Structure formats: structure tokens, C-alpha cells
Amino acid sequence: MPVTNAPVTHLRGVALTLPWLLYLFVADTVLSLLLPLRPLAPVFVYNASSRVAETVWAWIQAIFERANGADIVCSGDALPDGDSAIVVANHVSWTDFYMIQALARRTHMLGRCRYFAKRQLRLVPFLGWGLWAMGMPMVSRDWLKDKRELERVFSGIVRDRLPTWLISFSEATRFTKRRYDESRAWCKKMDKPQPMHLLYPRTKGFVATVQHLREASHVRAVYDLTIAYQQSDVFQAAPSFWETLSAGGLSSRCGFKFHVHARCFSIDSLPQTDDGLAQWLEDRWVEKGKWLEARRKKWADDHGCIER
Numbered sequence: 001m002p003v004t005n006a007p008v009t010h011l012r013g014v015a016l017t018l019p020w021l022l023y024l025f026v027a028d029t030v031l032s033l034l035l036p037l038r039p040l041a042p043v044f045v046y047n048a049s050s051r052v053a054e055t056v057w058a059w060i061q062a063i064f065e066r067a068n069g070a071d072i073v074c075s076g077d078a079l080p081d082g083d084s085a086i087v088v089a090n091h092v093s094w095t096d097f098y099m100i101q102a103l104a105r106r107t108h109m110l111g112r113c114r115y116f117a118k119r120q121l122r123l124v125p126f127l128g129w130g131l132w133a134m135g136m137p138m139v140s141r142d143w144l145k146d147k148r149e150l151e152r153v154f155s156g157i158v159r160d161r162l163p164t165w166l167i168s169f170s171e172a173t174r175f176t177k178r179r180y181d182e183s184r185a186w187c188k189k190m191d192k193p194q195p196m197h198l199l200y201p202r203t204k205g206f207v208a209t210v211q212h213l214r215e216a217s218h219v220r221a222v223y224d225l226t227i228a229y230q231q232s233d234v235f236q237a238a239p240s241f242w243e244t245l246s247a248g249g250l251s252s253r254c255g256f257k258f259h260v261h262a263r264c265f266s267i268d269s270l271p272q273t274d275d276g277l278a279q280w281l282e283d284r285w286v287e288k289g290k291w292l293e294a295r296r297k298k299w300a301d302d303h304g305c306i307e308r
Contacts, residue, residue, distance in 0.1 A: 013246025016067055020059050024130065027052050031133035038135075043160050049134050050163075054111025056130070057101055061110075064098045064244050071251035072102045076262040079107050084163050084218050086209055086267070088281070089225040090198055090288060091169035093238035099227045099260040100167060109165050114153075116168040116205065137166075139205075150205070154212035161218050166209060170201035170281060175236065193282070195289030197236060197296070203278035210270060210277055222265045226288045228295045230257040235296045257299065261291060 030052055038045045064070045079085075089100060097115075104110040117131050119138045132138060137153040139146040157164055173179060179199055187194040194200065213219045231237040232255045239247065239256060250256045263284075271277050 009246050009248075012248065013242060016063050017245045020056075020063065023059065024056055027056050028130045028133065031130055035133060042156065043162070046135065046156075046160070046162050050111035052111075053113070053130075053134055057110050057113070058105070060245075061098060061101050061105065064250075065102070068244065068247060069249045069251055069253075070098065070244070070256065070258055072099060072258045072260065074103060074106070074260055074262065077264040079103060079223060079262055079264060080221075081107050082109065082163070083107070083221060084109075084112070084157075084216070085165055085221040085223045085264075086206075086213060086219065087165050087167040087223045087225060088170045088201075088206060088284070089167065090227055090285075090292075091171050091174050092227055092229060092236055093174060094241040095229070095238040095244055095258070096169070096227050098244065099258060100225060103225070103260060103262060104165060109163070112163050113165045113167060116166075146205075147208075150208055151212070154209070157213060157219065158216045161216065163218065165223075166213070166219075168205055168209070170203075170206055170285070171199040172202045172205075173199070175199055193286050195285040197292040198285055198289050201281050201285045203281050206281050207274045207277045210267065211274070214267060220267055222267055222270065224263040224265065224284050224288070226261040226263075226291050228257075228259045228261070228292055230299050231255050235299065236292075259295065261295075 031049055034045045034048055065072065087100070089096065101110055101113065104113050114134070114136055115131075116139055117136045119140050135153070135156070137149055139149060153166075156162060157166070175198065183199040184194045186192075187200050192200060210222070229236050229238040231239075237256075239250060239254070243254075244250070247254055251258070271280055
């Protein structure tokens with residue numbers, strides 16, 4: 001549901017965002033100048049790009065949390081400071097990036113975040129070029145086409161011991177009611193469990209990531225992040241992209257709740273086989289759905305929440 005369409009809100013958003021966009025253009029220029037050096041000094045370029053990225057993400061995170069008053073609650077396992085990890089999360093909206101970045105900031109890994117990004121994002125002005133220049137894995141939904149790109153990313157992390165949070169939204173798309181119905185029908189046909197409030201996860205990318213990064217001695221964990229929202233009486237209602245940049249008082253005046261729950265698993269504790277890893281991810285999604293249902297009930301007790 002929209003927060004407000006008042007002209008003053010849009011003007012506020014422009015005033016907050018325009019300086020960041022100008023800085024993003026400068027950052028993209030710096031990242032572009034670093035690209036020719038990548039074959040000669042990959043570690044230097046990666047570290048320099050990460051420093052640039054940290055300033056970009058910290059700025060937009062400050063707009064969301066400080067300027068616009070988003071109060072993010074973090075719970076679950078304490079994540080080690082500065083450790084590399086494979087990160088999986090459910091996907092509700094653009095706002096998910098702020099939730100993940102809130103945890104990354106706390107562990108001093110904000111600039112090291114690398115997302116599996118859709119190839120179409122390369123066409124987004126400012127942002128798309130920056131993602132590509134930073135070495136984000138740009139993927140489609142065609143596993144055969146993505147395989148070479150993933151192997152490029154994995155080999156760099158393993159060979160050069162690049163510190164990273166390699167982040168993927170395992171559902172491969174945002175949650176919607178229509179997609180949930182499609183997921184439920186598929187799960188029924190395939191005799192799979194349908195996680196509550198979630199889409200059934202796609203496992204191939206996760207399996208490939210774990211199997212390749214087992215070889216990286218510095219990547220020793222998988223972080224499972226569960227993201228939950230509420231606005232007023234609606235569960236999993238998140239602000240739009242523009243609302244995160246323009247609307248003040250997101251958690252007070254606008255009534256949004258933001259919660260991210262983290263679980264940390266040693267990579268050595270995960271199954272060795274591809275089938276075992278796929279089952280492991282499925283089990284996490286079932287547990288994730290139960291956690292979301294418990295959160296929904298808790299918020300319902302507080303406000304009479306309904307599921308979107």
C-alpha cells in the first residue's frame with residue numbers, strides 16, 4: 001500500500017537521493033578506471049572496488065535507516081566479524097537489500113557483499129554498470145548459460161582468497177500471491193513440502209556455490225537469513241523502492257516493521273552430495289516458513305495482523 005503521494009514527499013526523496021546518485025556516478029567512473037587493472041592485480045582491484053562499494057551502500061543505508069527512520073530488528077545467531085560466507089535469503093521486495101546490508105555493516109562486510117544479480121540489471125542507469133564493474137555475478141534463469149559466469153566468480157574467490165559475502169535469493173524471484181499459488185501447485189505435483197509464506201527454493205545455484213566454495217579455505221559458513229515485514233495490519237508488506245528513499249518516519253509514522261533473522265551453519269556440517277545439499281536447502285526453507293508464521297502470529301497479537 002502506498003505511504004503517501006504528497007508532492008513534499010517526492011521533493012524530499014529527490015533532495016535525499018540526488019546527491020547519492022551523483023556520487024554513484026563518480027563511484028562508477030572510479031570502478032571503470034580500475035577495470036583494465038583487473039587481469040594484472042585482481043586482489044588490489046577487488047579490495048579497491050569493495051572500498052568504493054562500501055561508501056555507496058553505507059550512504060543509501062543511512063538514507064533508509066537514519067534519514068527515513070527504518071528501525072531494523074536483527075535476531076538469531078551472532079555472525080562473526082569479518083568472516084566470508086555463502087548467504088541465502090528469502091525475497092520479498094527491493095527493501096531486502098537494506099535488511100541484508102544492516103547485518104553486513106554490523107560485521108564489517110558491507111563492501112564485500114556480492115549478489116547474484118539478474119543480467120537485465122546491467123541496463124539500469126548508474127546501478128547496472130556499477131554492479132558489473134564490481135564483479136557481481138550476472139545471471140539469467142538458464143542454468144547452462146549461467147554456468148560459465150558462476151565458474152568465473154567461484155574461481156576468483158577460491159584462487160585469490162577474496163573476502164566475500166556471496167548472496168543469493170534462492171527463490172529466484174520476489175514473493176507474490178500468484179507465484180505462491182504456482183509454487184504450491186508445483187509442490188503438490190512433485191510431492192514437495194510448500195514452505196509457509198515462501199516460494200519453493202531453486203537448488204541448483206546453491207548446490208553449485210557450496211560445492212565450489214568448499215575449496216576456499218576462508219569461506220567456512222552458510223548464513224540463512226529470513227526477512228519479515230509488516231505495515232499496519234498487513235504481514236509481509238514492505239515499502240516500495242521510492243518509499244525507502246523518500247518517506248520519513250517509516251517505522252513510526254508509516255507503521256512499518258522490519259525484521260531479519262540470521263542462522264549460521266558451518267560449511268563442514270552440510271551434506272557432501274548434490275542431492276543432500278538440495279534437501280538441506282529445502283529443509284531450511286520449511287524451517288524458515290515456520291519462523292515467519294511464528295513472527296506473523298506475534299505481530300498479529302500486537303496489531304491484529306493479516307497475511308497479504
